[in-house]
Amino acid sequence: MKEGGANFYGSLFNKKMYYSSGKNFHQHVKNYMNELILSSNHNNKDFVVFDQIIPSDNVDKYTNYFNEIKVIIVDRDPRDLYILNKALWKEKWIPSDNLDTYIEWFQLLRKNKTEHENVIYLQFEDFIYNYDSTIRTVCDFCNIDIANHQWKNKYFDPSVSIKNTNLIERFPQFRDDANIIKNRLMQFCYHQY
Template structure:
């Protein structure tokens, strides 16, 4: 199957990874999908979790539950993804599941009841089970074998083995990517957040032609942006000490792991602004794009505009003490302006 070269950017939440997809909109051989996060590979109950149940920690019944959760999660995100895949997203999901499954049947496992609300669990599973057990005890005392009441049936699956899983997953993503550019007008596709910044190597078997750019930014600006403007719940900002602890923990892996390599590049948000020419060249050399394809420089990523989101403590001196504490505690992550 013909395939595109894929570029993705990854960040830690608010660190500016979308500057990469914005930048790549300026190239005539790249189709950039903007800042929509194509995160199905690493979402909760996403493909990486499927890998856990099928490959990393196979369990005959957990596979079925993992596939159920993956399909449920896919239905939650279906409407958003259909915007890009012409209303056929779930068709691709169903084809992917079919390609993974070795055996399927209508069956029952006790965790099926956990999918329901407490009231539905009681009336659909617990109450009928109790009635059937009591009925059997009263009228079938002399049965030779242990009695197990029949329960409502759901689809069960078994899938086993790494080779099939990785092959099916590559085909799935390749089909999705080809839907984005079916006539292959572009050599590259750029998508935001295909992989996370923590263990990008885990996902290399899903995307054989993938280049990943990880973006981080000065913790002082990240703190102030969230405390003053965004106030998003996934970044703590009410307590400066909690923010510092959170930031340090979410970057701790960078001290013990070699993130960069042939397919992974880590850059600072601030370098894209204050060392624009050098950093753009570094990015293009990494992904393999000739600078001649950069036909609309600074149309979508303008460092003069983005610079307004840096050094925020200079225009918010009321938070200077918080920023000084961040500088003291997280000095290794602070940018040298």
């Protein structure tokens, strides 16, 4: 690693910066990420799980920074995501103020979806409506014996989470928007409702 850097914004960032040459960059990042993961595994478990360690819209690029990684991307019905945000969450990063913008945003985030041997795409709703088979799929993908699946329903309880699916039933005032979303994003809508 080389020492270098610049003064940005005066004394605000008046610190040395370190950088690597481009030829070894990926290996340095892999080593760094491996050390970070090892340091977070305080109990020396066989598996370490992270939430959103890589962005789901650029999997190919970011999997290069890991020696061994299995990525599970969980998506959900765009109608429910829209309704959740309009009615409950009100998150600014989900552009639900304008339906056309929301639909474009939803498509844009999924346009780079690629097939990769270490990446699996699952539906949130399948964890609720098809729990056992979806858990088997996850275990198979991660090469984990299903017998190691402990604490069933302790951290994720389908009987609780089902209330956050098929939200048009709870929030009928969004039926027109949900129908437009269904027509324009059919391939992303959950097939069982």
